[in-house]
Amino acid sequence: MKKVAIVGASGYSGEELVRLLLSHPHAELTAVTSRQYAGQSLAQVYPRFAHYPRARALRFSEPKAELLARQAQVVFLALPHGVAAEFAAPLLKLGCHVIDLSADFRVKSAAVYKEFYAHNHPAPGLLAQAVYGLPEVYREKIKGASLIASPGCYPTSILLPAIPLLKAGLIEPEGIIADSLSGISGAGRKAELDYLFVECNESVRPYGLPKHRHLSEIEQELSLAAGQPVILQFTPHLIPVNRGILTTLYLTPTAAATIDQVSACYQAAYGSEPFVRLLEGKALPDTKNVAGGNVIEIAWRLDPRTGRLIVMSAEDNLVKGASGQAVQSMNLICGWPETAGLIP
Amino acid sequence: MKKVAIVGASGYSGEELVRLLLSHPHAELTAVTSRQYAGQSLAQVYPRFAHYPRARALRFSEPKAELLARQAQVVFLALPHGVAAEFAAPLLKLGCHVIDLSADFRVKSAAVYKEFYAHNHPAPGLLAQAVYGLPEVYREKIKGASLIASPGCYPTSILLPAIPLLKAGLIEPEGIIADSLSGISGAGRKAELDYLFVECNESVRPYGLPKHRHLSEIEQELSLAAGQPVILQFTPHLIPVNRGILTTLYLTPTAAATIDQVSACYQAAYGSEPFVRLLEGKALPDTKNVAGGNVIEIAWRLDPRTGRLIVMSAEDNLVKGASGQAVQSMNLICGWPETAGLIP
Amino acid sequence: MKKVAIVGASGYSGEELVRLLLSHPHAELTAVTSRQYAGQSLAQVYPRFAHYPRARALRFSEPKAELLARQAQVVFLALPHGVAAEFAAPLLKLGCHVIDLSADFRVKSAAVYKEFYAHNHPAPGLLAQAVYGLPEVYREKIKGASLIASPGCYPTSILLPAIPLLKAGLIEPEGIIADSLSGISGAGRKAELDYLFVECNESVRPYGLPKHRHLSEIEQELSLAAGQPVILQFTPHLIPVNRGILTTLYLTPTAAATIDQVSACYQAAYGSEPFVRLLEGKALPDTKNVAGGNVIEIAWRLDPRTGRLIVMSAEDNLVKGASGQAVQSMNLICGWPETAGLIP
Amino acid sequence: MKKVAIVGASGYSGEELVRLLLSHPHAELTAVTSRQYAGQSLAQVYPRFAHYPRARALRFSEPKAELLARQAQVVFLALPHGVAAEFAAPLLKLGCHVIDLSADFRVKSAAVYKEFYAHNHPAPGLLAQAVYGLPEVYREKIKGASLIASPGCYPTSILLPAIPLLKAGLIEPEGIIADSLSGISGAGRKAELDYLFVECNESVRPYGLPKHRHLSEIEQELSLAAGQPVILQFTPHLIPVNRGILTTLYLTPTAAATIDQVSACYQAAYGSEPFVRLLEGKALPDTKNVAGGNVIEIAWRLDPRTGRLIVMSAEDNLVKGASGQAVQSMNLICGWPETAGLIP
Secondary structure: EEEEEEEEEOOHHHHHHHHHHHHHOEEEEEEEEEEOOOEEEEEHHHHHHHHHHHHOOOEEEOOHHHHHHHOOEEEEEEEOOHHHHHHHHHHOOOOOEEEEEEOOOOOOHHHHHHHHHHHOOOHHHHHHEEEEEEEEHHHHHHHHHOEEEEHHHHHHHHHHHHHHHHHHHOOOOOEEEEEEEEEEHHHHHOOHHHHHHHHHHHOOEEOOOOOOOOHHHHHHHHHHHOOOOOEEHHHHHHHOOOOOOEEEEOOOOOOOOOOHHHHHHHHHHHOOOOOOEEEOOOOOOOOOOOOOOEEEEEEEEOOOOOOOOOEEEEEEOOHHHHHHHHHHHHHHHHHHOOOOOOOO | HHHHEEOOOOHHHHHHHHHHHHHOOOOOEEEEEEOOOOEEHHHHHHHOOOOOOHHHHEEEEEEOOHHHHHHHEEEOOOOOOOOOHHHHHHHHHOOOOEEOOOOOOOOOOHHHHHHHEEEEEEOOHEEEOOOOHHHHHHHHHHHHOEEEEEHHHHHHHHHHHHHHHOOOOOOOOOEEEEEEEOHHHHHHOOOOOHHHHHHHHHOOEEEEOOOOOOOEEEEHHHHHHHHHOOOEEEEEOOOOOOEEEEEEEOOOOOOOOOOOHHHHHHHHHHHHOOOOOEEEOOOOOOOOOOOOOOOOOOOOOEEOOOOOOEEEEEOOOOOHHHHHHHHHHHHHHHHHOOOOOOOO | OEEEEOOOOHHHHHHHHHHHHOOOOOOEEEEOOOOOOOOOOOOHHHHHOOOOOOOHHHHHEOOOOOHHHHHHEEEEEEOOHHHHHHHHHHHHHOOOOEEOOOOOOOOHHHHHHHHHHHOOOOHHHHHHEEEEEOOHHHHHHHOOOOOEOOOOOHHHHHHHHHHHHHOOOOOOOOOEEEEEEHHHHHOOOOOOOOHHHHOOOOOEEEOOOOOOOOHHHHHHHHHHHHHHOOEEEEEEEEEOOOOOOEEEEEEEOOOOOOHHHHHHHHHHHHHOOOEEEOOOOOOOHHHHOOOOOOOOOEEEEEOOOOOEEEEEEOOOOOOOHHHHHHHHHHHHHHOOOOOOOOOO | OOEEEEEOOHHHHHHHHHHHHHOOEEEEEEEEEOOOOHHHHHHHHHHHHHOHHHHOEEEEEOOOOOHHHHHHOOOEOOOOOOHHHHHHHHHOOOOOOEEEEEOOOOOOHHHHHHHOOOOOOOOHHHHHEEEOOHHHHHHHHHOOEEEEOOHHHHHHHHHHHHHHHHOOOOOOOOEEEEEEEHHHHHOOOOOOOEEEHHHHHHOOOOOOOOOOHHHHHHHHHHHHOOOOOOOOOOEEEOOOOOEEEEEEEEEEEEOOOOHHHHHHHHHHHOOOOOOOEEEOOOOOOOOOHHOOOOOEEEEEEEEEOOOOOOEEEOOOHHHHHHHHHHHHHHHHHHHHOOOOOOOO
């Protein structure tokens, strides 16, 4: 058993971390912070957890690094970008493992960070030691890391399907298109008119194009996989579901690539991964089949009419796209079974 | 005033035609057919229309061409493909104007029809006289037509944004991608497990790729606009809303094309169209802004990073994507204001 | 044609008034106010109305009574309670007809108002001249009124089914229970966490019991109908739909009352009302059959096992429950057909 | 570990049993039956479970009692009423424990069963040995039972709040009203038009009143608690959520009853129950706080204006209202911790 804390547990990712950690077999949730809810118990703020004795006992506190370092060995940061880095630095100094769900340590270049997030990087000195927390790609590095930059929800849905194909040279690095559909929880727990029920229900809409912030980390990781710079076309859309991202990738197979090679590539990359579900036969991804779980579904089709390869993925944006993946990294860091607390 | 009938008024397109025709200032709804509901009044089957005296008086009948030709001068066919053509032939002979919402007369080639619909064309002799009922493109032809092939919902959402750019040579005819998101009414009023509330709610999923039937008419019309064969990449998705299609088009501008030329092209094509809303400034399409109306929204962005042109459209799949557009054709045929019954 | 204005057109009721008045055959919308949107056009704030030339031309202004009185003969107030009365007083002095959608003039007693709304009545001197704008009950008074207190959404769904039975002595005035289910738009267009999509979707919950503010006007009107004080049990619930209220009333028939008498009572009261749909046979109310329209559906059952009379109603909370009913009052005041602009 | 089987695993209750049993620490799922899906694996029919090795290995079979009795010690019946009893008889003879989720053994009187279910009871000889599987009420009887009649979804939401008050004499047995709101999964996985997404979304509607089948078991259990016959007023409504029942009870306190006595009564009855959440302070039940879990939330208010006691409950109709409660009974029968597999 290790003691874990969540800094910023009042948003949807934070709440999902609470859910996962309350029932984790090896982690003991010892602190949750929220300026807004300080003093209230987890059970009061989130009645759905009230049947856990710990949720009735544990109260939100103001976030203070020194105190947190005494309360926990692993600290999750579920904070806005810019703010997260301010907590990461002292917590690392005090010996904690830090798993950051914000964007602060995902992009290795402080210049690119500034380009996409419109402010100076708050802790550039830590960038070199951060490991991008995508276990299916960086498992060994994660095991030894003290600072995890847990990937974004859209990036996870794009990178896991694309990276094996790029590494294997089965697709061209040029002209990749990712068309993504996200549930409303992806917008966060913010009191804004745009995310009211009446504004989202019976509504389907693109947003944030053509230069969404997540491009910075997606292109970084695609470029690493391709061995050359990759520029991505990315269009996110808001869809009236609570949870889920469905991504459709439009890819150009390299000259010799066949559908069997693509299938073999995915089998080799993910055939024994516990959280990647390669769909066979006629099955296609569906967010309802991954909601609440840490699994990403992937299916692929070669279109004989256009010659394009279409790859589709589905994940729960709050689990494999955020908190579940962060717990997966924790499991690796702590030497626990990678599926602990994620598959009952 | 002209008398109009609807053959097959028990599906969602048929119901929408009922809605539009009950309040149309120049059309009098004199017959509705449905084998399933024969004998019941419109008000009994669709309580939402019960405050219209005609809905309380008019009863569903069995579909019989001879009778219909006596009851109506304009007949809408809201039937499955294959079945529609069987009614069109006798109705035309008997002097009716026929507006067919099925796919039967959209594709000019019986061979292409067979390739995509998997059965021989039921009335190939009528194909030559059918006019594709997209008023913004074929307005003059529609005015003189006796047989209208009213476009499909996906095709409308793709063709209206793409055709002006192809005609103006502002985009390459190669490599066009259409990624579409449709509300569940697009699947029709069918008692199938896949479309139950619980199976669709909290679900987002692609389907029918890579060779959806609508490709046949879309590629035909894109090819006509481009003056050369166009092969389209098309991926439809099901989204948990009742109504609405959101399409994102990925296009390659031709060498000289600028964003100002694209804007000017759309202004020239649609600036005075009553049912095309060109979005300005930061606005992006949203299905909630077109639900219930006959308007299609279009927005466009040139991505300086990738060089691609992204065009997005939103329409109500049952109105501009089906029944509203069919009424628009009727208005043209009958010499009424084109917006009659469509904008109060 | 008369000129009309809307004060406070940025909420859901205000937006619905805009929708109805833009297509009204006799009213010309000449002013809309909103501090938040002042300077923007209706089309910019509500893209769904952009195909109306007036929506592109008309800009939101700051609310100023003197200016409004020059711009319009009829002024709708879609403001929070307390604020509405401040505008009503000067507008009435300046000769406008005022139709207030807030609660400010619904309760005839300033003391009861204070009990339920927790502040002194802002204009008690106007209470005597205000007419409660329920046309099916107060049609003649409305015709001659200069100040209309348009009823609340819940009250309309309860009063229309209950009043005829009370007046006819068919039910006991004691022990009435109203269990109501409201769509989320009933909460208004407020940026609060409770009304975010993720908090409302997949959620069903009671709220505001046992002493909801609307009780004040409901009990006032029930008491008038009964000729004696009526105390109501009222439980509202929030349901994840955009629009609609479904109310179930639990009533005790008086000794001699039969189901045929109840049916006859409703026929006598509402048989020729254009906006009341009395359901026959096995039909039961369904909010989807009234959404977007000004109709209220009513059905009733006598339970032989319990002896109770169950009456159910469905309405669109924004139309018959708010803006449509307000337009109905305007039609009466102005001597137009009562259904003008409400049934096309 | 014990071996368990599910007969009729193709409906929503059956699927939910699969979910719970795949992750149960002491039960091994060894057989699932479905005529429709015979031959297919659990993973093929329910992709969401495909990351469980057992779901990939276990195939649906035709339901045959003799075979099932060799495969499992505990058999769950998730079948329509009438059919369930046919399986229960042979399975019991062959020594299995049978937990029936249908209505077949809930009502102790074959005559009442016939009155409500419109056919003769298929196995009246077994009625005497069946135990009503409401653990909070019949825990000790369940432990020794071989045949469990697991309660219906509506009954659970009504009985758990009402029984302690009736037993304590705090409410009158006369005049009880239960107004219930159910998610669409309560209608089962049936391919019927009424339950299509488009028919349920943006719809709220009552149904099945005034004599819903569930009244038979509810009144039986209320009468037992009251020590006298209880007649219930019950109105179910369909609400567009996947899961959840929200029930509002209107009760008449007995002369001396105080709100403190009610609170004390609930504390005494349920204060240490793992699956009953008594809400304190201002909290009210919300289906989203119980979705996916086996918990029922209960809150109560005494209305000083009417003198009535309002009690509200929320549960997941598929878990505490069906499959979770059935697993709870299994845990009791098998001597496992009652929360095994229900709270991780």
